[in-house]
Amino acid sequence: MTPQTVPPLEVRELTVRFAGLTALDAVSFTVRPGTVHAVIGPNGAGKSTCFNVLSGVYRATGGSVRFGEHELTAMRPHEIAGLGVARIFQNLALPPRATVADSLLLGRHRLTRTGFLAAGLRFPSAAREERLHRERVREIAAFVGLERQLGRPAGSLPYGQQKLAELARALCMEPRLLLLDEPVAGMTGDERRRTAAVIAGVRDSLGISIVLVEHDMGVVMRLADAVTVLDFGRRIADGAPTDVQNDPAVIRAYLGEGDTRS
Ligand SMILES: Nc1ncnc2c1ncn2[C@@H]1O[C@H](COP(=O)(O)OP(=O)(O)OP(=O)(O)O)[C@@H](O)[C@H]1O
Known part of the structure; x- marks a missing residue:
């Protein structure tokens, strides 16, 4: 698969306030191209709020988020998606009865020129385009290890x-x-290891940048190239996983929570 051209994601002084509560307080970090950048912190630290701003769901009260030349805080969710920013939610969101192949094909909708309506009407150019998309779907399914499941309803997996x-x-x-929101939550140990390996593969062979919100510290420490730690909406640490892990402020924040969910 071909590596992408990826600009840095630069979050600067990002602030989000909800009626009297500061969910994010002048938070800054940079996601270097082609790296996994984890955003961690105890419950209520502001991680989801941060994701919601990056994907255009929440409006920032102040600060900026630049992805290359684009200012994301001024854009709507579909415009941000149009720049090649994809978010995976914590809850399952695939249509359960559609086959895996059809669900993945829907993921390519943004990239179709003739559109699936024309394909349904059997224009030759549309049929050709659909064939190419199906090939790509098969390639990506093989990449994540789901090639043999392509014909099955997603909900049956x-x-x-x-x-x-x-x-x-x-x-x-x-x-x-x-943007991966707790990608291994609810998984068995085996599924966690496999998913972490696939995410590392996405970074290593596709060169895509990944922002990861995750409570599983084992997965964060194994996968992340850099970690930003939030607590009560403030950035309390930022750096390499091993540095952050030994940072006294981080240890205090997690001990205070009394639940590191290992
Ligand atoms: N839409 C909203 N309206 C009001 N307050 C909100 C809203 N979204 C988040 N908050 C508040 O902002 C703070 C940060 O919440 P956020 O969900 O971003 O934390 P989090 O780090 O993702 O927590 P968790 O790990 O529990 O998911 C919390 O105090 C939360 O109650």
Whole structure:
């Protein structure tokens, strides 16, 4: 698969306030191209708020988020998606009865020129285009290890494979930046290891940048190239995983929570 041209994602002084509560307080970090950047912190630290701003769901009160030449805080979710920013939600979001192949094909909708309506009307150019998209779908399914599940309804797969199918659907958008919201939550140990290996593969062979919100510290430490730690909406640490792990402020924040969910 071809590596993408990926600009840095630069979050600067990002602030989000909800009626009297500061969910994000002048937070800054940079996601270097082709790296996995984890955003971690205890419950209520502001991680989801951060994701919601990056994907255009929440409006920032102040600060900026630049992806290359684009200012994301001024854009709507579909415009941000149009720049190649794909988000995978914590909850399952695939249509359960559609086959894995059809679900992944839907992920390519943004990239179709003739559109699936023309394909349905059997224009020759549309049929050719659909064939190419189906080939790409097969390639991506093989990349995440789901080639043999392509003909099955997504809803019939074990949970871990459904999450991988969602990752595959996001990859079908040919993204440059992936936002992964707790990708291994609810998975068995085996599924966690496999998913982490696939995410590392996405970074290593596709060169896509990945922002990862994750409570599983084992997965964060194994996968992340850089980690930003939030606590009560403030950035309390930022750096390499091993540095952040030994940072006294980080240890204090997690001990205070009393639940590191290992
Ligand atoms: N839409 C909203 N309206 C009001 N307050 C909100 C809203 N979204 C988040 N908050 C508040 O902002 C703070 C940060 O919440 P956020 O969900 O971003 O934390 P989090 O780090 O993702 O937590 P968790 O790990 O529990 O998912 C919390 O105090 C939360 O109650």
